[in-house]
Amino acid sequence: xxSGVSQLMGYGAADRGYATVSIGVxxxxxxxxxxxxxRAAQNNETLQMPRMPxxxxxxxxxxxxxxxxxxxxxxxFILFPSTRFGGETSFRFVxxxxxxxxxxxxxxxxxxxxxxxxxxxxxxxxxRPVIIVKGTGDLAEEVAKHxxxxxxxxxxxxxxxxxETNRRRIDQxxxxxxxxxxxxxxxxxxxxxxxxxxxxxxxxxxxxxDHSIAELVNDGNFLVFDLFKQDITDxxxxxxxxxxVMPEDDNGQIDKTIxxxxxxxxxxxxxxxxxxxxxxxxxxxxxxSMQMLSTVSTVLxxxxxxxxxxxxxxxxxxxxxxxxxLIIVVPVIVGVIQAMHSKFNPSSKWLMLRxxxxxxxxxxxxxxxxxQHYAKAATSVSKDTRTVQLAxxxxxxxxxxxxxxxxxxxxxxxxxxxFKTLLEKLKARSIEPMQHxxxxxxAKMGAGGNSVHTMHRVPSLTEKSQKRDEENLEGDDAVSRxxxxxxxxxxxxxxxxxxxxxSPKVEFRLNALQVASYILSALGAILATIHLELYVVxxxxxxxxxxxxxxxxxxxxxxxxxxxxxxxLQSIHTWWRSLSAVGKASPxxxxxxxxxxxxxxxxxxxxxxxxxxxxxxxxxAQASKADHDQKGSKSAASKEKAKKEKxxxxxxxxxxxxxxxxxxxxSVS
Numbered sequence: 001x002x003s004g005v006s007q008l009m010g011y012g013a014a015d016r017g018y019a020t021v022s023i024g025v026x027x028x029x030x031x032x033x034x035x036x037x038x039r040a041a042q043n044n045e046t047l048q049m050p051r052m053p054x055x056x057x058x059x060x061x062x063x064x065x066x067x068x069x070x071x072x073x074x075x076x077f078i079l080f081p082s083t084r085f086g087g088e089t090s091f092r093f094v095x096x097x098x099x100x101x102x103x104x105x106x107x108x109x110x111x112x113x114x115x116x117x118x119x120x121x122x123x124x125x126x127x128r129p130v131i132i133v134k135g136t137g138d139l140a141e142e143v144a145k146h147x148x149x150x151x152x153x154x155x156x157x158x159x160x161x162x163x164e165t166n167r168r169r170i171d172q173x174x175x176x177x178x179x180x181x182x183x184x185x186x187x188x189x190x191x192x193x194x195x196x197x198x199x200x201x202x203x204x205x206x207x208x209x210d211h212s213i214a215e216l217v218n219d220g221n222f223l224v225f226d227l228f229k230q231d232i233t234d235x236x237x238x239x240x241x242x243x244x245v246m247p248e249d250d251n252g253q254i255d256k257t258i259x260x261x262x263x264x265x266x267x268x269x270x271x272x273x274x275x276x277x278x279x280x281x282x283x284x285x286x287x288x289s290m291q292m293l294s295t296v297s298t299v300l301x302x303x304x305x306x307x308x309x310x311x312x313x314x315x316x317x318x319x320x321x322x323x324x325x326l327i328i329v330v331p332v333i334v335g336v337i338q339a340m341h342s343k344f345n346p347s348s349k350w351l352m353l354r355x356x357x358x359x360x361x362x363x364x365x366x367x368x369x370x371x372q373h374y375a376k377a378a379t380s381v382s383k384d385t386r387t388v389q390l391a392x393x394x395x396x397x398x399x400x401x402x403x404x405x406x407x408x409x410x411x412x413x414x415x416x417x418x419f420k421t422l423l424e425k426l427k428a429r430s431i432e433p434m435q436h437x438x439x440x441x442x443a444k445m446g447a448g449g450n451s452v453h454t455m456h457r458v459p460s461l462t463e464k465s466q467k468r469d470e471e472n473l474e475g476d477d478a479v480s481r482x483x484x485x486x487x488x489x490x491x492x493x494x495x496x497x498x499x500x501x502x503s504p505k506v507e508f509r510l511n512a513l514q515v516a517s518y519i520l521s522a523l524g525a526i527l528a529t530i531h532l533e534l535y536v537v538x539x540x541x542x543x544x545x546x547x548x549x550x551x552x553x554x555x556x557x558x559x560x561x562x563x564x565x566x567x568x569l570q571s572i573h574t575w576w577r578s579l580s581a582v583g584k585a586s587p588x589x590x591x592x593x594x595x596x597x598x599x600x601x602x603x604x605x606x607x608x609x610x611x612x613x614x615x616x617x618x619x620x621a622q623a624s625k626a627d628h629d630q631k632g633s634k635s636a637a638s639k640e641k642a643k644k645e646k647x648x649x650x651x652x653x654x655x656x657x658x659x660x661x662x663x664x665x666x667s668v669s
Contacts, residue, residue: 010073027082106242112139135227273353280346
């Protein structure tokens, strides 16, 4: 209808490019030029929306709107065969249920007439949440008033019940004390479990003479939004709260104990992964330094040997001895370091611990978001609670870790202060500011009844509302249930920020190493031109060391994978922001949001492990090939030596035989 809330909804659909399907259900007999509309519908004809003259609209408004004009900003209309407003209510509710199967629903009551009362009553009877916009008058004002009165009455009864309970407990303790009996933990025949589960039986609200209003107040699930006391952005939080309601755990509470255990497991793996990472870096840098020292010492020793005064000078003799020892000792140290790295393999342990830590963290967020095997459907099939499912997942990750090389090293437990620091970091993680688009005020009516849209720029948020948003999103406590927007703010956005900070650092190191390698190569060419060939070996060696560092620390691969992860996470973020409120409330989309994000993060770890394993296989293949070549050269040398020894023995035999014959010839003569 082209009036009231329906007209405002049409303006909202138009402002957003008609991206939302808006369906109006109107009694046919109450439509302006209903005969033309009915005839066009029966003949499947295209009809321009009938427009009511402005004077007639004013006249009808003074006559309590006996007719209504269809709003052109709605995408669809259903003209229900009825002669009165409210006759379409039952059909409308059934139609809403039919088209929104398995989709969260919420009803917003603003203003409202007597026909709206029946619709709200149907929503309450079917347990649908209702948001009342207080301050819009009529039905909304009346329901909000009685709802608040009922809340005051219930709070009073609860306080009276608690006071009566305390009085009975005191009387019971006094009687037991007078009887000489110790104070009992129960009273009036109740045990501890009964007392914890006891509920206050509240009386029904009877403040309204209208039985329908009383039923709404007693059975309804209402959220009241005060138009004059609250910021307009608060209603968006209420709508999101209603649409994003997901099933709680089996006992209605989230198990914080198992979550704290999972976080401690994550901290254990993360702490030891950092230890193995530092050990791996230290061993690799020491190995590279020793290899470079061996080459440089050999070249400098050769340079000193070419100097004629090298052996005559005392300093030269001392240098000769030192370089001699270096040439002998450094290769031995390099071999020991390589054996240590191959034996302890800290790189593989680091990546395995990092992967398991990431898996534990993914399980934590899936548990808090209630997706995958923590969803209600999955737990109903497996007959296990979500807490049991999380415990099983942690056990599987632990078994995977034990089956790897990590089993040969100790897992040092981090201190309690470090675990507390982890929780504080999680709580202090950055929160994405809420996006507030520009809004347009409703269109004004021009001459002839044509709608004229006027653009108005409105400030996005006041300082007061910004402060309220910060209070509503203080930080992640790491153990509470999460909504999709919280997952976006506390999981996706910090990861994007991490990769955005990491990529420039990796790029700088990669470029610095490559530029230094190019400069050393050019310097080597210059040294070769001026006949300093020995120093060319040094420049080539250092350039090779820089290339080895680039390959060992995988800077190129890190940069590619960081950029890929950022792009994929940004795509997920953009996709989620493009969804409507109903789309964001869909369990399918929530599951896709979480699983795609966790998949991106786990794939990054898995690719790092695969690359490390490939490098280890290549190094093992090169080592085996070198051993094979060395054995082959030794075998060839031994064969050559055997041939020479055989030839010498034959020569000796031949020489001895010739001497004997010569001696016989002399004796004969």
